Amino acid sequence: MSPVEFQRVPVREQLPQERIRNFQEVSLGYNEEEAVAEAKRCLNCKNPPCRMGCPVNIDIPKFIKYIAEREFMEAALELKRWNNLPAICGRVCPQERQCEQPCVVGRRGDPINIGKLERFAADWELEHGVEIPRLPEPIRHKVAIVGAGPSGLTVAGNLAYAGITVTLFEALHKEGGVLVYGIPEFRLPKKIVAAEADYIKRLGVEINLNVLVGRTVTIDDLFAEDYEAVFLGTGAGLPLLLNIPGENLNGVLSANEYLIRSNLMKAYKFPEYDTPTRRGKKVAVIGAGDVSMDCARTALRLGADKSMIIYRRSFEEMPARKEEYHHAEEEGVEFNWLTAPVRVLEDKGSVAGLECIRMQLGEPDASGRRKPAPIEGSNFEIEADTVVIAIGTTPNPLIAMTTPGLEMSAHGTVVVDKKTGKTTRVGVFAGGDVISGGATVISAMGEGKIAVESILKYLEAKW
Amino acid sequence: MFRILRKEELAPSIKLIDVHAPMVARKAKPGQFVVVRVSEEGERIPLTIADWKANSGMVTIVFQEVGVTSMKLGELEEGDALVDLLGPLGQPTHIEKYGTVVCVPGGVGIAPLFPVARALQDKGNTVITCMGARSQNLLFWVDRMRSVSDEVLISTDDGTLGFHGFTTDLLKQVIARGTKVDRVFTAGPAIMMKKVAEVTSMAGVPTLASLNAMMVDGTGMCGVCRVMVDGKTKFTCVDGPDFDAHKVDFDHLLSRLAVYKAEEKKALELYMQTRGAK
Numbered sequence A: 001m002s003p004v005e006f007q008r009v010p011v012r013e014q015l016p017q018e019r020i021r022n023f024q025e026v027s028l029g030y031n032e033e034e035a036v037a038e039a040k041r042c043l044n045c046k047n048p049p050c051r052m053g054c055p056v057n058i059d060i061p062k063f064i065k066y067i068a069e070r071e072f073m074e075a076a077l078e079l080k081r082w083n084n085l086p087a088i089c090g091r092v093c094p095q096e097r098q099c100e101q102p103c104v105v106g107r108r109g110d111p112i113n114i115g116k117l118e119r120f121a122a123d124w125e126l127e128h129g130v131e132i133p134r135l136p137e138p139i140r141h142k143v144a145i146v147g148a149g150p151s152g153l154t155v156a157g158n159l160a161y162a163g164i165t166v167t168l169f170e171a172l173h174k175e176g177g178v179l180v181y182g183i184p185e186f187r188l189p190k191k192i193v194a195a196e197a198d199y200i201k202r203l204g205v206e207i208n209l210n211v212l213v214g215r216t217v218t219i220d221d222l223f224a225e226d227y228e229a230v231f232l233g234t235g236a237g238l239p240l241l242l243n244i245p246g247e248n249l250n251g252v253l254s255a256n257e258y259l260i261r262s263n264l265m266k267a268y269k270f271p272e273y274d275t276p277t278r279r280g281k282k283v284a285v286i287g288a289g290d291v292s293m294d295c296a297r298t299a300l301r302l303g304a305d306k307s308m309i310i311y312r313r314s315f316e317e318m319p320a321r322k323e324e325y326h327h328a329e330e331e332g333v334e335f336n337w338l339t340a341p342v343r344v345l346e347d348k349g350s351v352a353g354l355e356c357i358r359m360q361l362g363e364p365d366a367s368g369r370r371k372p373a374p375i376e377g378s379n380f381e382i383e384a385d386t387v388v389i390a391i392g393t394t395p396n397p398l399i400a401m402t403t404p405g406l407e408m409s410a411h412g413t414v415v416v417d418k419k420t421g422k423t424t425r426v427g428v429f430a431g432g433d434v435i436s437g438g439a440t441v442i443s444a445m446g447e448g449k450i451a452v453e454s455i456l457k458y459l460e461a462k463w
Numbered sequence B: 001m002f003r004i005l006r007k008e009e010l011a012p013s014i015k016l017i018d019v020h021a022p023m024v025a026r027k028a029k030p031g032q033f034v035v036v037r038v039s040e041e042g043e044r045i046p047l048t049i050a051d052w053k054a055n056s057g058m059v060t061i062v063f064q065e066v067g068v069t070s071m072k073l074g075e076l077e078e079g080d081a082l083v084d085l086l087g088p089l090g091q092p093t094h095i096e097k098y099g100t101v102v103c104v105p106g107g108v109g110i111a112p113l114f115p116v117a118r119a120l121q122d123k124g125n126t127v128i129t130c131m132g133a134r135s136q137n138l139l140f141w142v143d144r145m146r147s148v149s150d151e152v153l154i155s156t157d158d159g160t161l162g163f164h165g166f167t168t169d170l171l172k173q174v175i176a177r178g179t180k181v182d183r184v185f186t187a188g189p190a191i192m193m194k195k196v197a198e199v200t201s202m203a204g205v206p207t208l209a210s211l212n213a214m215m216v217d218g219t220g221m222c223g224v225c226r227v228m229v230d231g232k233t234k235f236t237c238v239d240g241p242d243f244d245a246h247k248v249d250f251d252h253l254l255s256r257l258a259v260y261k262a263e264e265k266k267a268l269e270l271y272m273q274t275r276g277a278k
Helices: A032-039 A060-068 A072-082 A086-092 A114-128 A150-161 A190-202 A219-224 A255-264 A290-301 A322-331 A398-402 A441-461 B022-027 B068-075 B107-122 B142-147 B167-176 B190-203 B250-257 B261-277
Strands: A027-029 A142-146 A165-169 A206-208 A229-232 A252-254 A282-286 A306-310 A334-336 A339-347 A350-364 A370-374 A380-382 A386-389 A428-430 B002-011 B014-020 B033-037 B045-053 B058-064 B084-089 B100-105 B126-133 B151-156 B183-187 B207-210 B226-229 B232-235 B242-244
Touching: A027 A114, A032 A060, A032 A114, A060 A072, A060 A114, A072 A086, A072 A114, A086 A114, A086 A190, A086 A441, A114 A190, A142 A150, A150 A165, A150 A190, A150 A229, A150 A441, A190 A206, A219 A229, A229 A441, A252 A255, A255 A290, A255 A386, A282 A290, A290 A306, A290 A322, A290 A386, A306 A339, A350 A386, A428 A441, B014 B068, B022 B045, B022 B058, B022 B084, B033 B058, B045 B084, B045 B107, B058 B068, B058 B107, B068 B261, B100 B107, B100 B167, B107 B126, B107 B142, B107 B183, B107 B207, B126 B142, B126 B167, B142 B151, B151 B167, B167 B190, B183 B190, B190 B207, B190 B250, B226 B242, B226 B250
Parallel strands: A142 A165, A142 A229, A165 A206, A229 A428, A252 A386, A282 A306, A282 A386, A306 A334, B100 B126, B100 B183, B126 B151, B183 B207
Antiparallel strands: A339 A350, A350 A370, A350 A380, B002 B014, B014 B058, B033 B045, B033 B084, B045 B058, B207 B242, B226 B232
């Protein structure tokens, strides 16, 4: 056996100075030779710790072994046994906190690049033709899924595998939820989302776009139409705001607005596409999560001279994935740590700047992170013509308002039994951001898989 | 796809389409709106529902051609289809028996107030409509408003029909003649609704305004439609579109409606060029 290679095969990327002028994907991924070389670094552990770190429990050593043996289709099919959306997850999962974090090779060198290997195998399958597995004879049960985001698509696919008749309802005009409206093209190409959504449709899932459950139909209507169970994967679509003076000036946008315009509506192609967007020259993004990085990097691509992250805590507490931070920094995004916005400055109804205050960290708070507190009298102004608020989202209250018996938490999330995904309403299950309030694509999918198990049990044996 | 069953030109640049959208037609209530998209490259725009028929699955939309999207919409003919139509959205107008109510629609705002007036009359209210437009040829649905009102007063800015003046003048006349007005409903240009609010605020008559904020998704996600009501931030799409007119910051609404003025102008010029080339 050859000695373990401690260094990762590097991933090719578009150069920062080039990529900030386009919306094409930053990471170019592995080619076959690179993927095989990276796969051969895997030790194929008997009790693989990586697998414990995966919310959908992918047999990671197994799919990697197939890549090492150049059995690329087998690798892709192995991934699909656990995950319906591998080309997406390979791109957007926080691997450094999940599968790659406990990797045994990582104790002495770089952990195996599991994410890029997943992406490689999934892309290979998309290029060479996706095969639809043989499905069981349809059984008579009908299930409705609300929301065509990561959890809804996962539940739809897995129920279809079990022979259930599935109808998916989506409010927007495209499938994918946050994958199409939120995550930018340069991180997750929309043709990848379309291809993976197409796979779900080819499993026999019917997707009805332009249906806002709670308005176009209610959960009660769905039960009246003979759906036996309903899965809520409605996400966390309502933007949180700062409640500071000047927040409603022209040029202050929620991250949702900024990203929806650019991603879902393709405003970066205006006027070829009809939707315009704010093309600020000096853009201040409030917050330091993945969404904040997406906004700051979008600003550069829309022509900003200066794109800034304003974050009240420090680098250590930043919630963004390291890869996103790294890419943003390479592209020239400025980071203002320990800085909180106080007031948006006005000039004739529009943004003229941002007044901020310096912060310091105190004792750990409920989240375990050190609590920031303002330093009196440290106010200062930042030059900006555009402010994007990316401090998180919360679930849309519409379904709760229109569904009797559905209990909500104080944070606006749907209350579920975490082990089963059951809500307080018989026959209604939920997963993803609508129960967590905002987490990752893969945790939404993990919760979706839990719900599938209990939906199948419910259809057989009732609640 | 949402097929256009019928198209009618109500006035120059004001058009009506009946669209096949059975799920929307089943749920629609007065005051609600839809978000439509005309083509794959199109934007999402909100349009108020002017009428609906649940049994034939039909939703009526009235719109004015003011920008690229509404012009593209106006180019569609019977048999063509909208790529997307989402609704019904927003909170329905609160309808109850108030006594005597005055509906004040201006311009294209006549359309959304028609089902509101009808529902108010059905509830047993005495409905007085003060409707107006810039000129006689821009005024539509006078007969339809008469069919759901106990009294209809008309104004035109240029005096070509009815009272020479504004709908607010008609409203002032109704109040001045001593009619006890219990509630006012208004829809139309933001500047007109602002003036209506000023009149009814002086007279102490509770007033609901149906706001015409800009929107993208229309479901509470983007927040571009945020308005200031009683000093608080509200989303027109999910908290509205009806708000207490006396508490709405109309100047803020007017300012936000102009956010993309430069882009809209540029897009319109390009569109007119390409249309001219055809």
